Amino acid sequence: MRQITAEDLDYLAIGAAILGTGGGGDPFIGKLMAQQAIAEEGPVTLLAADEIADDALVLPSAMMGAPTVMLEKIPEGLEAVRALRAEERRLGRKADATSPIECGGINSQIPFLLAARTGLPVLDGDGMGRAFPELQMETFHVYGVAGTPAVVADEHGAIVTIEAKDNFQLEWLARGVTIRMGGHAQLIDYPMSGADFKRTAVRGTVSMGLAIGEAVHNAHSRGIYPVEAVCAATQHTIYGRGIVLFRGKVVDVERYTRAGFAVGHATLQGLAEYQGSQLTIEFQNENLVAQRDGEMLASVPDLICLLDSEVATAVTTERLRYGQRVVAIGIPTPEIMRSEPALAVWGPAAFGYDIPFIPLEARFKDYYRKYGVASDKEKYLGE
Amino acid sequence: MRQITAEDLDYLAIGAAILGTGGGGDPFIGKLMAQQAIAEEGPVTLLAADEIADDALVLPSAMMGAPTVMLEKIPEGLEAVRALRAEERRLGRKADATSPIECGGINSQIPFLLAARTGLPVLDGDGMGRAFPELQMETFHVYGVAGTPAVVADEHGAIVTIEAKDNFQLEWLARGVTIRMGGHAQLIDYPMSGADFKRTAVRGTVSMGLAIGEAVHNAHSRGIYPVEAVCAATQHTIYGRGIVLFRGKVVDVERYTRAGFAVGHATLQGLAEYQGSQLTIEFQNENLVAQRDGEMLASVPDLICLLDSEVATAVTTERLRYGQRVVAIGIPTPEIMRSEPALAVWGPAAFGYDIPFIPLEARFKDYYRKYGVASDKEKYLGE
Structure with a gap:
C-alpha cells in the first residue's frame, strides 16, 4: 500500500x-486532470494486487480513442465517474x-483521476504491461475475463452500456461509439473479481512506471546517464533490465493514418559506436x-522505446522528426x-509480421547473463 | 381492442x-418473422390508445438501419425481445x-413480432404517422418525450444501452452502433407512460394501415379502382381522404446514396388527362x-405515395424504374x-427546401370541400 500524490503523477x-x-498517448492532459482531482480530494491509495480481497469487485478504467x-x-x-456509476448500477454492486x-x-493517469473523485484505491497492475491499440489486447482477455458489460461515457453526460458476444465485438462497438462521441471517451470494461485480477493482471506496472519516471528525473543529480537509469529501473521487476x-x-x-492507426517507420543513422549502421x-x-x-x-x-538521448524522456511516434538524436532501448x-x-x-504475426517472437x-544472452533475469525467464539463457 | 392474426399482417x-x-423499407422480412411468431404464439392484441392505463409503461419497438x-x-x-428485456432491467419495471x-x-411489423413473443399488446398509434429516416423525427420527440434510455440489440446477443444528452445525440449514437452491428439492429426507445403515449402519439395508424391494405386487396373483387380505394380508406381518419x-x-x-440516404428524383410523363404534363x-x-x-x-x-396504376401497391424509391406506370397520390x-x-x-425546411408547408x-380546397376533412382541419377550407 502506498499513497500517490500529485507529484508522484509527474x-x-x-x-x-x-x-x-511510442504510442499510448501523451499523458499530459490526463495528468493535469488527475493532479487537480488529487489536489481537491487528497492522495490516492495504490494497492498491490495481493492486497485486494478475492471477492472484491475491480472496475478497470481508461480513456478510449485518440489522445490527440x-x-x-x-x-x-x-x-469516468459517470461510467463507473453506470457500471455499478448495471452490476448491482459497488x-x-x-x-x-x-x-x-x-491511461496510466485515468485511474488516479477516477480514484481521487470516488475514494477508491488503484490496483498496481494492468492488462497490457505497456500500450496496445485495442481492447482485446489485454491479459484480461487472454486469460478469460469478459470485457463486458462495459460502459463508454462522454463529456455531455451520454452513457453507453455495451454487452457483446465477445471481446472483439466489444472493441468494435466501443470504438464506433467513441468515434461518434467525437474521438475520445471514458471507458470502464473488464469488470472482474479480485481473484481474477490477481490471476490475469500484469502486476506492479504502476510502481514500475513511477520508478522509471523517478529514475529519469533524478538521473542527472545522481550522476547517472538517464538512458542507463531507465534500463536499470526495470531490472528487479518481472520485466527485467532494459x-x-x-x-x-x-x-x-x-x-500515415490507416484505419485510425498511425502507421509507418522511422530510420536512424548510427552515432558513436553505431556509426555506419542503420x-x-x-x-x-x-x-x-x-x-x-x-x-x-x-x-x-x-517493449521498443525511443528515448531522447540527453534526458531519456520518451519520443513518441507522433513527435518523431528529422534530426532528433535518440536512443532505442528494448525492455x-x-x-x-x-x-x-x-x-x-x-505477437508479431498479430500485426502482420511473418516472424516468430x-x-x-x-x-x-551475454547481456542478460551479466545482469540477470526474472526467475521465470532463466530458460532463455541456456547453452 | 382487436386480435391481429397472421392474415391481418398481410x-x-x-x-x-x-x-x-417511398421509404420505410419493404415490410416483407419483418412480416414473415411476425407471422411466424403469431403462428407459434397466437394472435396479438391491438389496443386503442385510450385502452391503456395512464401509468402503464409503453416501450415502442422498431428495427433501425437499412431494411435492404x-x-x-x-x-x-x-x-427485439432481448432489447425489451434489457430496457425493462434498466428501468427496473416490466x-x-x-x-x-x-x-x-x-416498422409496422416489428411490434407484432415482439408482442407475439412476449404476450404484450400493441398500441394503435406511432411516432411518425408515416415513415421518416431519423429517431428524432417523431411526435414523441416533438412533444417532449425523452428517447432514452434506448436499447439497440443485434443477432449475436450484443445489447447496447444508450443514455444521451438529447434525442439528436440518441440518433447519432444509435446510428453508429447500428452501422457497427452490420447495418441493421433492433431498437427500443422513447420509453413512456400510457399518458404520454395518449398525448404524443399519432393515433390509429395501425388500424389505418390495415384498412388501406384491406382496401387494396379487396378493391378488384368489390369492383372499385384500387387507387380510389386507397384514397377512400383514409377518409374517415385523422388524416383525411387521399x-x-x-x-x-x-x-x-x-x-444515389448520400450520407446513408437514398437521395434523388423521379420524373413522370403524364398519361390520360395528364398527357403533356410532367x-x-x-x-x-x-x-x-x-x-x-x-x-x-x-x-x-x-404523404406523397407512388402506387402501381393497376393494383395500387406501393412503388418504393428503390424499385422505381423506367417505364413503370404509376399514380401519385397525396394524403x-x-x-x-x-x-x-x-x-x-x-417540414420542408428541415430537408433543405426553402418553401413554406x-x-x-x-x-x-374544392376536392376537400366535396369529400370533407377531419374537424380540426376545417380552417383550411375557408374562403
Whole structure:
C-alpha cells in the first residue's frame, strides 16, 4: 500500500510515456486532470494486487480513442465517474477498486483521476504491461475475463452500456461509439473479481512506471546517464533490465493514418559506436519491430522505446522528426505476456509480421547473463 | 381492442408500404418473422390508445438501419425481445405494451413480432404517422418525450444501452452502433407512460394501415379502382381522404446514396388527362416534394405515395424504374404532425427546401370541400 500524490503523477507520466513504446498517448492532459482531482480530494491509495480481497469487485478504467483529440476536445472531468456509476448500477454492486487497463501513456493517469473523485484505491497492475491499440489486447482477455458489460461515457453526460458476444465485438462497438462521441471517451470494461485480477493482471506496472519516471528525473543529480537509469529501473521487476539497442539520429520518418492507426517507420543513422549502421523502427501506434541493417533486434510484445538521448524522456511516434538524436532501448515483457495465447493476440504475426517472437533475453544472452533475469525467464539463457 | 392474426399482417404490410411514402423499407422480412411468431404464439392484441392505463409503461419497438441489409443479414428473431428485456432491467419495471415508432414500411411489423413473443399488446398509434429516416423525427420527440434510455440489440446477443444528452445525440449514437452491428439492429426507445403515449402519439395508424391494405386487396373483387380505394380508406381518419395528384409513366430516375440516404428524383410523363404534363418527385429515402410542371403540388410532411396504376401497391424509391406506370397520390397528415414544433423537425425546411408547408387541403380546397376533412382541419377550407 502506498499513497500517490500529485507529484508522484509527474513521475508516473514520464515513466508511462516510456512504457507507451511510442504510442499510448501523451499523458499530459490526463495528468493535469488527475493532479487537480488529487489536489481537491487528497492522495490516492495504490494497492498491490495481493492486497485486494478475492471477492472484491475491480472496475478497470481508461480513456478510449485518440489522445490527440483530447488536446482540442477537453474532457469535462467526471465522465469516468459517470461510467463507473453506470457500471455499478448495471452490476448491482459497488466497486472496491479500479485499475489501469493500460499502463503505458495517458491511461496510466485515468485511474488516479477516477480514484481521487470516488475514494477508491488503484490496483498496481494492468492488462497490457505497456500500450496496445485495442481492447482485446489485454491479459484480461487472454486469460478469460469478459470485457463486458462495459460502459463508454462522454463529456455531455451520454452513457453507453455495451454487452457483446465477445471481446472483439466489444472493441468494435466501443470504438464506433467513441468515434461518434467525437474521438475520445471514458471507458470502464473488464469488470472482474479480485481473484481474477490477481490471476490475469500484469502486476506492479504502476510502481514500475513511477520508478522509471523517478529514475529519469533524478538521473542527472545522481550522476547517472538517464538512458542507463531507465534500463536499470526495470531490472528487479518481472520485466527485467532494459537494453540499449541503438543510438542515432532520425534521418527518415514515414507516417500515415490507416484505419485510425498511425502507421509507418522511422530510420536512424548510427552515432558513436553505431556509426555506419542503420536502425529501422516500424510502428502501428506503438513501435512493433526494430531492425539493424536488416537484422531483427526486437519485436512486439517486447517493449521498443525511443528515448531522447540527453534526458531519456520518451519520443513518441507522433513527435518523431528529422534530426532528433535518440536512443532505442528494448525492455523484455513479463512471461504472462509471452504465453502462446498471449502471443496469438499480440505477437508479431498479430500485426502482420511473418516472424516468430524471439525474446530479448534469447537474442542478447551475454547481456542478460551479466545482469540477470526474472526467475521465470532463466530458460532463455541456456547453452 | 382487436386480435391481429397472421392474415391481418398481410394487409398491414400492403398498407404500411403505402404509408412508407417511398421509404420505410419493404415490410416483407419483418412480416414473415411476425407471422411466424403469431403462428407459434397466437394472435396479438391491438389496443386503442385510450385502452391503456395512464401509468402503464409503453416501450415502442422498431428495427433501425437499412431494411435492404435485412435481405442478406437475416435477423435471428429474438433481438427485439432481448432489447425489451434489457430496457425493462434498466428501468427496473416490466413493460405493459409496445407500439410502433414508425407506422410506414417494415416498422409496422416489428411490434407484432415482439408482442407475439412476449404476450404484450400493441398500441394503435406511432411516432411518425408515416415513415421518416431519423429517431428524432417523431411526435414523441416533438412533444417532449425523452428517447432514452434506448436499447439497440443485434443477432449475436450484443445489447447496447444508450443514455444521451438529447434525442439528436440518441440518433447519432444509435446510428453508429447500428452501422457497427452490420447495418441493421433492433431498437427500443422513447420509453413512456400510457399518458404520454395518449398525448404524443399519432393515433390509429395501425388500424389505418390495415384498412388501406384491406382496401387494396379487396378493391378488384368489390369492383372499385384500387387507387380510389386507397384514397377512400383514409377518409374517415385523422388524416383525411387521399387525392390523386398525377398519373404517368416513369421516364427518368436519378438515385444515389448520400450520407446513408437514398437521395434523388423521379420524373413522370403524364398519361390520360395528364398527357403533356410532367411530375417530378424528389426523395430522401421518403418522397419529399411533388411538382407538376414546376408547380408545387404537395410537400413533406403530407404523404406523397407512388402506387402501381393497376393494383395500387406501393412503388418504393428503390424499385422505381423506367417505364413503370404509376399514380401519385397525396394524403394529408394529421394536425399533430403540422404544429410549429413538428414542422421544425420535418417540414420542408428541415430537408433543405426553402418553401413554406402548405397543406393538401389548402391546395385542393374544392376536392376537400366535396369529400370533407377531419374537424380540426376545417380552417383550411375557408374562403
